[in-house]
Amino acid sequence: MLIRSLAYVGLTTRDLAGWESFAGEVLGLPADRAGDRLLLRMDERIYRFDLRQGEREELAWLGWEVASAADLAEVERSLTAAGLPVHRADDAECADRRLIGMISVRDPAGVRHEIGYGQEADFRPLRLTRPLSGYLTGGFGMGHAVIGVKEYDETLAFLVDGLGFRISDTFGGFIAFLHCNPRHHSIALVHTDEPGLRHIMLETTGLDDVGATIDVCLSRGIVTRTLGRHTNDRAVSFYLSTPSGWEIEYGWGGIEVDSADHSARQLVGPTSLWGHQHLVDNEIRSS
Structure with a gap:
């Protein structure tokens, strides 16, 4: 890969x-x-x-x-x-x-x-602008992106056959999670008639960072989905709205996959073990 x-x-x-x-x-x-x-x-x-x-x-x-x-x-x-x-x-x-x-x-x-x-790097200590332990990056990259597409089958084939991604999981025949390193997925595709960026996931190195950040987001009224845990990657996360309208998933604790041993799975049931309820104007809305 x-x-x-x-x-x-x-x-x-x-x-x-x-x-x-x-x-x-x-x-x-x-x-x-x-x-x-x-x-x-x-x-x-x-x-x-x-x-x-x-x-x-x-x-x-x-x-x-x-x-x-x-x-x-x-x-x-x-x-x-x-x-x-x-x-x-x-x-x-x-x-x-x-x-x-x-x-x-x-x-x-x-x-x-x-x-x-060969992306430029500055290895002097980075000072984040809020007291956070930091983000899980390095060989895992910056996180993952979830993209809505109309041409689902063709785009999935492009990622697998053209760029060499491997499928971690699929869900319902309209979502695919793909990895290129131990992060459970670096990209996911969603089959939809409304294409575009759905969210970007940022993973912290400590659970307390997630708690501190959800407090900040609640005070601003920008939490879009409550704290929850996904079924497949097991990340504990919440979702927040960006100034552009699309979401950031902000989480911690996602599992790692080993491409040599991992077999693609077909998921059933809900995408979250608990939580991730949708919020509108700080009120929980049924999914």
């Missing part, structure tokens, strides 16, 4: 100022604002969130990491052999993403996937 992790996400928003305050006051993430661009850090990587001023609130790209130039070339050969149009980034594009090398390709749903290596 050549793709190692979800390295970064690119997003457009009409409200960079709102994102800057949200990142620092809610998520504890230091921000670097330069004109119409806002970079958010979670760890030693120079950024994990790349927000650009735009007309719509939407996902612009997903950035996947490989280990080397040789691995990048191998992914490019595999995608080209499959008949997919691959774009090789020039020096200016790589400099914009703070990478040594990068290619990009669009999946059947139109989502742009960037695959690169």
Whole structure:
């Protein structure tokens, strides 16, 4: 499996100022604002969130990491052999993403996937803007992304056959959870007539961080789903609304998978063991 992790996400928003305050006051993430661009850090990587001023609130790209130039070339050969149009980034594009090398390709749903290596890093201690123990990143990447797509079967085949992801679980024939490292899933697909980014999951290194952050979010009225535990990855988490309207899942304690031993499972029953009830105006709403 050549793709190692979800390295970064690119997003457009009409409200960079709102994102800057949200990142620092809610998520504890230091921000670097330069004109119409806002970079958010979670760890030693120079950024994990790349927000650009735009007309719509939407996902612009997903950035996947490989280990080397040789691995990048191998992914490019595999995608080209499959008949997919691959774009090789020039020096200016790589400099914009703070990478040594990068290619990009669009999946059947139109989502742009960037695959690169050599992302800039600053290994001096990072000071988060709220008292948090930190985020689980490193070889696990920045977290996971859940994407709604109309072209579910075709996009799933692209991720598995084109990019080399492995299926962790499926649910109801319309959700697939896929991994590329020990994190239970780095991407999940949801079959829907309303495509787009559903949520990005950030995992902390301590349960108390989840408790402290849900208190902050409750005080702001931005909790969208209560504290709960998912059936498949066992993460304890809650959901909150971002300034762009899509959600962040904020959690701790997800299980790890071993690709050599893991068999894909088909889940039945609810997606949560308990909790994750929907909130509207701080009132619980039936799912």
